[in-house]
Amino acid sequence: xxxxxxxxxxxxxxxxxxxxxxxxxxxxxxxxxxxxxxxxxxxxxxxxxxxxxxxxxxxxxxxxxxxxxxxxxxxxxxxxxxxxxxxxxxxxxxxxxxxxxxxxxxxxxxxxxxxxxxxxxxxxxxxxxxxxxxxxxxxxxxxxxxxxxxxxxxxxxxxxxxxxxxxxxxxxxxxxxxxxxxxxxxxxxxxxxxxxxxxxxxxxxxxxxxxxxxxxxxxxxxxxxxxxxxxxxxxxxxxxxxxxxxxxxxxxxxxxxxxxxxxxxxxxxxxxxxxxxxxxxxxxxxxxxxxxxxxxxxxxxxxxxxxxxxxxxxxxxxxx
Numbered sequence: 001x002x003x004x005x006x007x008x009x010x011x012x013x014x015x016x017x018x019x020x021x022x023x024x025x026x027x028x029x030x031x032x033x034x035x036x037x038x039x040x041x042x043x044x045x046x047x048x049x050x051x052x053x054x055x056x057x058x059x060x061x062x063x064x065x066x067x068x069x070x071x072x073x074x075x076x077x078x079x080x081x082x083x084x085x086x087x088x089x090x091x092x093x094x095x096x097x098x099x100x101x102x103x104x105x106x107x108x109x110x111x112x113x114x115x116x117x118x119x120x121x122x123x124x125x126x127x128x129x130x131x132x133x134x135x136x137x138x139x140x141x142x143x144x145x146x147x148x149x150x151x152x153x154x155x156x157x158x159x160x161x162x163x164x165x166x167x168x169x170x171x172x173x174x175x176x177x178x179x180x181x182x183x184x185x186x187x188x189x190x191x192x193x194x195x196x197x198x199x200x201x202x203x204x205x206x207x208x209x210x211x212x213x214x215x216x217x218x219x220x221x222x223x224x225x226x227x228x229x230x231x232x233x234x235x236x237x238x239x240x241x242x243x244x245x246x247x248x249x250x251x252x253x254x255x256x257x258x259x260x261x262x263x264x265x266x267x268x269x270x271x272x273x274x275x276x277x278x279x280x281x282x283x284x285x286x287x288x289x290x291x292x293x294x295x296x297x298x299x300x301x302x303x304x305x306x307x308x309x310x311x312x313x314x315x316x317x318x319x320x
Contacts, residue, residue, distance in 0.1 A: 046099060046106065047113050049316045050292060052304045054283045056223045059193050059320060066114050066149075067315030069125035069229065069287035070308035071095075071140075072158065073103045078135025080164040088164065091130055095310045103130075103310040104139050110314060111143040117316070119149045121189050121196060125287045125306070126156030126229030131164050132173045141180050152189050152196065153181050156229035156288070157203040185210040188217065194282070194319065195220070199228040202255070206267045218273060223282045225319070226274065231286030231305050232297055233259050235275055240295045240305070253288060274301070285317070 072095040080088060095103045114122060124144070129136040144151060155177060162168045168176075177183050185207060189196040197217055199206070206214075217224065233241055233256025241252040241259065252259040255271065263271055274281050275298055284303040292313070295303040306315040 046097070046101065047110055047312050047314055050306060050313050052294075052315065052317050054225060054302075054317055054319045056194055056282055056319060063121070063191060063319040064117065064119040065121050065123060065196070065225075065317040065319060066117060066119045067123045067125055067227075067285060067287075067306050067317065068110060068114075068128070068309045069306055069315075070127045070290060071103050071107055071110075071310050072127055072130040072308070073107055073136055073140050074130045075104060075133070075135035075139050079133045079167065080131070081166055084164045095130065097310060097312045099312075101312075106310065106312060107140070108143045108146075110309065111146050113314065115146070115148050119316075120191065122147055122149050122151045123189075123196065123198065123227050123285065124151060124153040125198075125227055125285060126154050126202075127158040127287070128153070130158055131161045132159065132168060132177075133165060134176070137176065137180055144181065150189060151181075152187050152198045152227070153183070154187065154198040154227060154229060155183060155201050157201070160201060186213040186217070191319075194223040194225065196225045196227060199226070202228040202230050203261070205264045206270050208266055211266050211270055214270060214273065218280055220280075222280065224280045225283050225285065225317075226281050227285040229287050230255055230261055231288060231293075231295070231303060232256060232271065232274065232284060234295055234303070235298050236296055240293050240303075243291070243293060244289055247289065247291060285315075 074088060074092050074095065076088060076092050092102055097106060128140050144153070160173050160177065162170065162173060183200060185200050187198040187200060195217060197214070231240065231254050233252065233254045241254060244252045244254060253261070255261040255263060255267070273279060274284070279301070281301055284297060284301060286303055286305040289305055290308040292307040293305040295305065297303045304315070307313045
């Protein structure tokens with residue numbers, strides 16, 4: 001009964017409403033077994049906060065981090081293959097919120113709400129655009145550049161995907177993304193008392209160079225909040241795996257054994273570092289699944305998966 005309810009809610013949110021356009025010139029789901037607190041409404045009245053806490057011993061102050069993911073911005077009259085126009089229109093509808101506002105319409109509203117909150121840092125945790133095009137990227141960047149706090153932008157497969165283009169190569173995309181905003185395989189926000197570490201494009205395996213960078217960060221003797229688009233499989237329960245299978249056609253869209261994302265030797269070394277008894281990781285922040293879920297990766301490490309922001313939900317993390 002519970003799984004059927006999850007499926008119905010997820011499909012209802014994906015089937016969206018209406019079509020509008022960004023300037024081309026240039027309903028939260030929780031699958032937790034425990035009752036979740038209601039989200040707070042921002043001054044825009046169309047965006048809600050999903051509030052979480054991460055506790056780190058002996059911090060000198062509290063910090064506020066904001067997380068946005070799975071916005072799936074599409075500019076309907078942008079640069080894509082004309083034969084794909086009907087499919088693009090369907091996807092614009094798919095990524096509209098329950099009020100019929102499209103993802104590009106809600107994005108500037110989110111930036112206004114983020115700035116009003118005056119956070120210490122902002123994490124864009126992947127799939128901010130639905131596929132790569134210059135129109136989609138420009139639409140994202142126009143408002144991203146208005147954010148007053150430091151921003152880490154972890155790309156994912158949709159941010160880099162050229163499925164609807166016959167113009168761009170993967171190399172073109174990498175160059176244009178790097179020109180638009182900082183993009184390294186491993187990215188860091190250093191808050192002095194702790195690190196926020198982002199894994200870029202983690203729908204792919206980690207490289208050896210990325211692993212070496214992470215090893216360097218692991219020995220800095222600072223607590224680490226790890227952010228990545230694809231969540232990790234828990235070492236202590238199957239709750240998130242089962243929830244993903246219920247929504248995504250029996251697929252556990254996680255990194256781990258018997259999951260859709262199966263680690264190679266290098267990526268497995270990274271996972272072993274995360275789950276080690278002496279791991280500096282204090283929490284993992286995930287996305288990708290288009291529903292919210294509070295998980296426990298180990299007895300010590302929580303994982304917070306945030307809902308897709310195109311629905312109007314923004315994650316707020318208080319670190320204290």
